[in-house]
Amino acid sequence: MEILRVLGRPATSDSVVDQILVSVGTAIVEGRLRPGDDLNSVELARTFRSSRTPVREALLTLEREGLVEIAAHRRPRVRGLLLGEVREIYELRATLYGLVSRRIVEKAADSDIEVLRTCQREMDRAADAGDVDRYFWLTVGLRNNEAVIAGNATVGRVLDGVGVRTLQLRHLGLSPPGRLRTSAADHARLLRAYEERDAGLASALSETIVRRGLLAVESVGWTGDRSPRTSP
Known part of the structure; x- marks a missing residue:
């Protein structure tokens, strides 16, 4: 699960804390929980049949990642990034992914390109089916594969640093x-x-993809405060 990977937690973990992280984090990412929504610790503890301690730990982790805000004497709630943030x-991501794409052209073996082709085929099928959630997680997997192929650990860490946010x-930008x-x-x-080994074009296209994502977020009226739901 991508959320656990970005948080540096074992993907195979079955702890209650990680179950809560995946459940709440995925609901925020996929828009079932929106900025400003309350997170009821008592209800979460009941849902996961746990004490409130693992709930608190999970929510504190999500707070550190910028998805949840916890204020004194108030229920935790989903945090929304302001449009300026x-x-x-997105400006940072565009620059970094431009670098990633340039390095892929320079470093990728034919087998690496085939991995990306497989990702693309799956994405095309999800797009044809209109499956936003599946398409989204496939693009996340594609970007992860690109970062690995590029082989720049520092860039990978920076991207993970803003990853969950x-x-x-x-996801919203695909709606x-x-x-x-x-x-x-x-x-x-x-x-x-990538196939034609055109580093300049690959870098420019990668930056354009990220910037188009930002335009899509802006087009649905994101404000960081109870951003509207949209239909696929």
Whole structure:
């Protein structure tokens, strides 16, 4: 599970804390919990048949990652990034993924490109089916594979540092009508640039993909405060 990976926790863990992290974190990322929504510790403890201690630990972890805010004498609630913060994060991601794509062209073996082709085929199928959640998690997997192929551990750590906070936004950015097909077509062009070993084009396309994601977030009226739901 991507949320556990970014948090540096074992993907195979079955602890109550990690179960809560995955459940609450995924609900925030996929938009079932929205900025401003309360997180009831008592209800979470009842749902997971635990004491409130693992609930508290999980929520504190999500607070450190910027998904939850915990104030004195108030229930924890889902935190929303302000639009200015969102733009700053996307500017950073665009620059870093441009670097990642350039390094892929320089370093990738044919077998690495085939991994990316497999990801692209799955993304195309999800886009054709209109499955936003599946398409989203496939793009997350694609970006993870790209970071590994690029082989720059420092860049990977920086991307992970903003990773969980951006997942919520990246999912939202795929929700406008027609967005899945546009995104899939953009990624297909990026794959061709990798195949043709065109570093400049790959870098520019990768940055464009990220910036189009930001435009999509802005188009649905994200404010960081109870951002609206949209239909796929």
